[in-house]
Amino acid sequence: MSQRLFVKGNEAVAMAAIEAGCRYYFGYPITPQSDIPEYLSRELPKLNGEFIQAESEVGAINMLLGASATGVRAMTSSSSPGISLKQEGISYMAGSELPGVIVNISRSGPGLGGIDASQADYWQSVKGGGHGGYHIIVLAPASVQEMYDLTMLAFDLADIYRTPVMVLADSVVGQMKEALVPNPRPETTLPEKDWVVRGRKEGTEQKIVKSLFLGDGELEAHNWKLHGKYDVMREKECRQELFMTEDAQLIVTAFGSVARIAKTAILTAREAGMKVGLLRPITLFPFPTQAYRDVTGQCKKILDIELNNGQMVEDVRLSVARDAEVHFYGRPPGAGSLPVPEELFEQIKKYY
Amino acid sequence: MQQVFQRPVSLKDVPTHFCPGCQHGTIHRLVAEAMDEFGVRERTIGVASVGCSVFLYGYFDVDVVEAPHGRAPAVATGVKRARPDSFVFTYQGDGDLAAIGTAEIIHAANRGEDITVIFVNNTTYGMTGGQMAPTTMVGQKTSTSPYGRDHAKDGSPIRMAELLAQLGGVAFSARVAVNTPKNLMDARKQIKKAFRYQVEGKGFSFIEALSTCPTAWGVTPIQANERIGGEMIDYFPLGQFKDTAQWKPQPPPPAPVEQPGALSFPEFMNEI
Amino acid sequence: MRYDLFITGFGGQGVLLAGNLLSYAAIIEGKNVSFLPAYGVEKRGGAAMCTVVIADGEVGSPVIGRPSTCVYLNQTSLDRYGAKVKDGGVAIINSSLVDDSGWSRDDLDVIRIPMNRIAMDLGDARMVNMVAAGAYAAKSGSVALESLEQALKSVLPERNHRFIPANMQAIRAGAGAVQG
Incomplete structure (x- = not known):
């Protein structure tokens, strides 16, 4: 190790x-x-x-x-x-x-x-x-x-x-x-950066890094290209953590620090015999839509928890569509509003 | 037959989009001549700004990065720090540099970034249709100062070349004009000097070039040129405001004295 | 196993250092740990606090609403956070500075240790936090005292290793006060 x-x-x-x-x-x-x-x-x-x-x-x-x-x-x-x-x-x-x-x-x-x-x-x-x-x-x-x-x-x-x-x-x-554990940089094959500005050497092409496209149809094409990349990201780069979701009757969804806090509440719920799991998006864009579709095959209740008044919950609802009920619990951020596991356990009990 | 005049190789052989009587084209040429003179074209990275000068890459035969409005000196800082061997210049108008980009120009200059800034002052926002700029003359009518710039309300035109000359990081600051053959010859000299500073790694160099905007000013090209020599040079005097390679970085601070005595809590915290 | 601890006192009592040391000892033992210092406005006014969670498995929440053990190093801490200890939990109190006679929690295991006096007797009042760390380690069994010593060795620069024996004495004294 x-x-x-x-x-x-x-x-x-x-x-x-x-x-x-x-x-x-x-x-x-x-x-x-x-x-x-x-x-x-x-x-x-x-x-x-x-x-x-x-x-x-x-x-x-x-x-x-x-x-x-x-x-x-x-x-x-x-x-x-x-x-x-x-x-x-x-x-x-x-x-x-x-x-x-x-x-x-x-x-x-x-x-x-x-x-x-x-x-x-x-x-x-x-x-x-x-x-x-x-x-x-x-x-x-x-x-x-x-x-x-x-x-x-x-x-x-x-x-x-x-x-x-x-x-x-x-x-x-x-x-x-x-x-x-400070892992070493993984070996990855990266595309060659053939677009960078380094000074145009004789016999090479002029490189221009820009976002201005004024020609007829030019900007539209550029935007289609960008959005094509977003589709590839949606297909290939979604990442999420699934924790005790297999048999869950309620799945909590949260990201970052709140997901950590929720995890302890979920463990408390499990100790109390409640089948509760966690779906934690790791990539917020691209949003792991498919993961929500997968878990709502059998689980019909989602509880979205955020340290705000409800933002990610919109993407959760879009992902789940009508396949499950989506509930929300959140508090606006500020001194003293960081939720504690005990508080989240109460919310789990409320919606379980 | 001897050829005594030709297009600088750093300049592309294309017609410009500039209006008749606009002096951007002349200033472009002087910059390209300086590039040729020092042989830096192949290692030049230009930073384009927002305004009439945004199409820099269409005229200069060099690699170009386009910066958001006013941010060219910050972009140039990133370029130069990442590629210290490159020759980096920005080319900015007065709205870009002296209004929205004031923080970026002052701090790039004050850090003594080894870049060259070409600042074109035509006392107006040309591209957007002739609005009031920070360099607009008192009394000058523009589309957003229809009664003329009012000193009490709008302040007075900023003299950037003088202002930047005050900063420790600036090695060279000069104002030029291209309204007469004499001024043009002098402008050529000053731009080359500004380039030399960067070529020799001597710090930040700044050229303010007075320029016309007959379209926004609503005058003929000839009248526009006459305004430079009359009204503008009176307020924006030509010349060098700083010409020194003497600027040196501050000496490093003395090494911290080690605290004697018992267990040092902050130190412990850092180690842990 | 899973342990959670909340330490609070005033700035300069070494609250964060005690939390760091216990955390580091847990890491040496191959456990998982989170150390969450108070941040933000709570930091103002001279108060210092941190939450430490030590677990064999996943840590889960680094934030704990009602910790099973709270260590109170000064009076304000107890007055302000006395209600925080989980029902039936443990409170370790620096009785040199804290009077808990007016405190009505009869569900707790309250351990009173005159930490300032112990630290002064050992030669340096600043070792209050070491007494507290030793007391918590002994009471909870979360980390071994040897691991605390190892932690001191690992994190202190070589030139400060001469302070380790005195600090270990304070840690042992804290542990002894729990057992005694």
Whole structure:
């Protein structure tokens, strides 16, 4: 067995980025993700990498855009209000088909809100947070190990699909420390980056990284191409965790930190003889629709739990259609509203 | 017969989309000449902005990244840091650079990014139809200042070349014009100088080029050119505002002194 | 087995360090563990707290509403979080600073240890957290004292290893106070 370290979630993200070959980080301080830039500001210079504390989140995402256009692996991280500022750049990156990893250790809103854990950025993340009708891949880790593994995966998916990829977590997963096995970067065959700008050598084609398409039919074709990629992602990249769903009469569905909290409530329910399981989407986009269809073959009750007033539940309802009842329990994020397992067990009893 | 004049190889042989009397084309040519002179075309990465200059890649025969409005200096920062061997320039208008992109230009300049910024000041938003820009002259009528720019309400035009010259990271800052043969010759010299700074790795270089926009100004090309020499140069004087390779990074801070004494809790926390 | 613990006190008492140390010891023993520090506004006002879950299998929730064991290192902690301990659970109280005479929980196993006095007797008042860690380890059986020593060795830089014997004395004293 590899060495098990005891690491904070945010640091696991930074460690994974380095292992994934990311040597360029651009960020701006914001709670509760500052461990990530702090770690990388210390480590990247030792690896001949670049760490820039940008003038703003807007500056940072555009530095990521520029670095990525040259073909290197690069990353930025922030928290909700900062991610709002990055949406402009994310839309441009999606339009320009630029890979890049964006980490959102989200906090409560709207506005300045608070710094407590939140899942209220679900819509913003999966429905295209900026203008123009695009998607980015969104990964939702629920443990320190997943913070590491999914950050590593994010870089590969970004390169494979030429798309921004977001790692969406919150301060529970970001500030928590757990055992971590720092897995080495897996061997993956990645497409050649033949589109990058590096200076046009004589006899080679001019490379242009852009999202402006003014010619008749050009932009429509470009959007069909992007949406074709989203279909491939839906087909090939859905990931989820199924926990005790085989015989379940009620399936709880939740992502990230809330799924962790729900798991303990489910174990309590099992101890009480109740057949309860968990379906945890790991990819929020693409949303694991098929997994919901599969489990609702036999289970007719779904309880969706979120740390917000109900966002993912819309995708759950679309996935389940009329095959099962979908109930929702959630609380808006803020100091003191993080649910505890005992509270979720009460909800399980209510809908079981 | 000796050929004494030709198109710079860094410039494509295509007609531009610029309006009659617009000086973007002339400024493009001067930039391309500088590229040729230093032989940097094959390692140049241009960063296009939003506005009339967005079609940079259509005219310059170099690799180009298109930046969101105002963000070209941040994009150029990412490009240059990732590929320090490349020659990186942005080409931005006054709305792009001096309004929406103020934070990006000031901080890229202040960090002393080893890039060259070509800033075209025509006192208006040309592409969107002649609205008021941060560089619009007091009294100048535009589609969003129909009564003329009012100093009390709208402030006064920003002098970017002077402003940026104040920053520690800026190695070179100059304002040029291409309205007369003399000014054009001087502009050519200054642009080359700006390029030289980057070629020699001496830090951030900035060129502000005064330019016409006869369409938005609602005047003839000749009248537009005359406005440069009259009104504009009076307010936006030509010349170098900074010309130094002397800027040096701050010395590194002294090494932290090790805390003597008992078990250090914060240290322990870091190790664990 | 599964253990959950909530430690609370004021900043400077080494609450987070105690939680970290117990967690690290559990990792050394091959167990799974989550350590969740208080964050956000709870951090303000000088209070410090953390939740530790140690499990042979999956940790599950790192957030616990009613922990089976709570360690209270100062009076405010007990006043504020006294109701948090699970019914029939364990409360370990630093009786040097906490007066629980007005506290009405007769369902609990309450262990009162004069942690400040023990730590001072051993030469450094700052070792209160080590006394607490030792007491919890002994009471719960969640981690062995040897693992705590191993944890200290692993996480402390070599030059600070000279502090380990004194800290282990404090850990053992805490453990002894539970058994005694």
